Amino acid sequence: MQIMCLNGWGGTLYSDLLPYLSQAVPDVLCLQEVVHTPESDKDWLTYRDGDHILPQRANFFRDVCAALPEHVAVFCPAAQGVLWDEEQSISSQWGLATFVHRSFPIVGQVQGFVHKGYAAESYGDHPRSRSAHGIRVYDYATDRAVSITHMHGLRDLNGKKDTPERFEQAKRLLNISQAVSEPGDLRVVCGDFNVEPGSETIRLLEDDGLVELVNHYGVETTRNSHYKKPGKFADYMLIDRVEEIIDFQVLQKPEVSDHCPLVLTLKTDAQKDQLCKDSVQVLLA
Template identity: 35%
Template sequence: FVHKKCTVEKEGDTFVSGNREDGVNYGGRKDHTRNVQYLQLTADEKPIFVHNFHGMWSAEGKIDTERRIQQSKNLASHLHKHDGPQIVCGDFNMRPDTKSMEIIESTGFRNLVTEFDVTDTRTSFYDKDERFADYILASSGITVNDFQVLPDEVSDHAPLLLDFSIS
């Protein structure tokens, strides 16, 4: 949903693992193509990009794999193509202490999950030990007024709340 005070200037997606021609075909594989979706918005006459990313799942867990590292490099390349304030959020399916996350953070984005000392982005519906999946990262030009992991349980992912302004 886009607030009525915002104007959508552009929308699109970029594949960061696989490509459009691969389709969403499991074909015996445990994963499929992944893309990052984005909106270019104008809010209060200020531009902002909002990116949504759902990272690949791996039977090996949320650790670094060759494919996950390449996916992060591709995401970083996508983020570098856009100027101005940006937010990237979603289920990254990776641990905060991985090279994969370090690659994304090297774009200059602040990882709000680590900055705010979040220890869990999952709910009681998720019974595995790994407690990280979801993130919000903010570029320069974004002033973070508040960031929280909300207690509401509607799925195995806890909702993340970001209150921000464009500086």
């Protein structure tokens, strides 16, 4: 099973991202910063927040669904606000989405909020509402369930330092992961946490038995050349059994967002059997 976690940057680089996803075809894609505008058939709209103006791929959720036609897609909105088509305002939803290949049945899921609640009338003041989604899927290759929970952590205009709001957010994220998991599950938690590597968020999750992989593997940054601000980290992935990992990568290339894709590949039973045989051969040599 391969799990990818990525902040999609509102589809800004969709012309690079969609071909990449069509080629990579992760079994599970945890995608943050997703735009969904069912009231419009426009390709692009504009986000305005004071002097902060950004192009937004108006139906980014629909675009990714088309790139991954064999996946079951779940969109989890955090807020409905306004995007602009020149001077016309158009209601648009913003949140995160999870895509699961149809060969992995979803046998449980929990959707909730890690900061505030659903903002129905506007995106709201910073730090804005943030959602999380947890799924429990069955992996027939290993005859077990895997629970995967991701969030997009709140953006604080003062930076990524620890705050009481972020600590409460981490507790809510952990609660969602625990709620969707059952004893014996392999557990994964990931997302754009918007915190530094030594944050209370990471410590809280690690205290629950999870290992944070960006630090574990000595990754130097989870951002790329499109990110011009100070700070090298935002995205994290944790697992409760590192021995189940066959590969973990933070991909600098291709650049499909201002965040790097985090890609976790888990062992199958066949790979476990081969590793056991290799170990026996080494011991007998």
